[in-house]
Amino acid sequence: MKFEFRFPDIGEGIAEGTLMKWLVKEGEEVEEGQSLAEVETDKVTTEIPSPKTGRVLELKAEEGDVINVGDVFITIDTSGEGKTEEVVKDELDEKEELVEEETAGVVGEVIASSEEIPPSTEGQVVPSQEKPKKAKVLATPVARKLAKDLGVDITKIKGTGPNGR
Numbered sequence: 001m002k003f004e005f006r007f008p009d010i011g012e013g014i015a016e017g018t019l020m021k022w023l024v025k026e027g028e029e030v031e032e033g034q035s036l037a038e039v040e041t042d043k044v045t046t047e048i049p050s051p052k053t054g055r056v057l058e059l060k061a062e063e064g065d066v067i068n069v070g071d072v073f074i075t076i077d078t079s080g081e082g083k084t085e086e087v088v089k090d091e092l093d094e095k096e097e098l099v100e101e102e103t104a105g106v107v108g109e110v111i112a113s114s115e116e117i118p119p120s121t122e123g124q125v126v127p128s129q130e131k132p133k134k135a136k137v138l139a140t141p142v143a144r145k146l147a148k149d150l151g152v153d154i155t156k157i158k159g160t161g162p163n164g165r
């Protein structure tokens with residue numbers, strides 16, 4: 001079934017966002033909750049998660065486009081579940097309303113021992129030999145937009161605040 005995902009209202013009175021980067025490609029399989037795109041608003045840059053598992057049919061916007069809340073910005077094939085669009089929307093509403101908490105517990109009995117267990121070497125961080133990536137410039141979305149509009153390379157600007165901020 002073809003599912004048209006509309007740009008969601010991400011809160012705080014946001015009516016639109018700028019599509020900064022697609023994190024998926026047409027034809028790619030996506031899982032529910034997987035990030036689809038990076039979107040920048042006046043207040044924040046965030047990733048938009050997929051509401052469904054399926055295959056990306058069509059990207060409806062280009063990087064740099066302004067997307068309004070409610071605009072279709074990606075189409076996902078949900079593998080022909082045979083459900084109508086209304087049923088899918090109703091299920092999404094129900095999922096948002098029902099938030100279940102799972103608790104953890106112990107099955108069986110707990111056995112205490114005075115034997116010391118040596119520390120594990122698994123999961124230790126080993127320094128890599130790769131070159132460090134460029135540090136992300138600390139700037140608000142508004143400052144980034146202003147620099148872009150003025151044609152200024154934001155990576156070349158040194159901040160006047162503490163630690164060059």
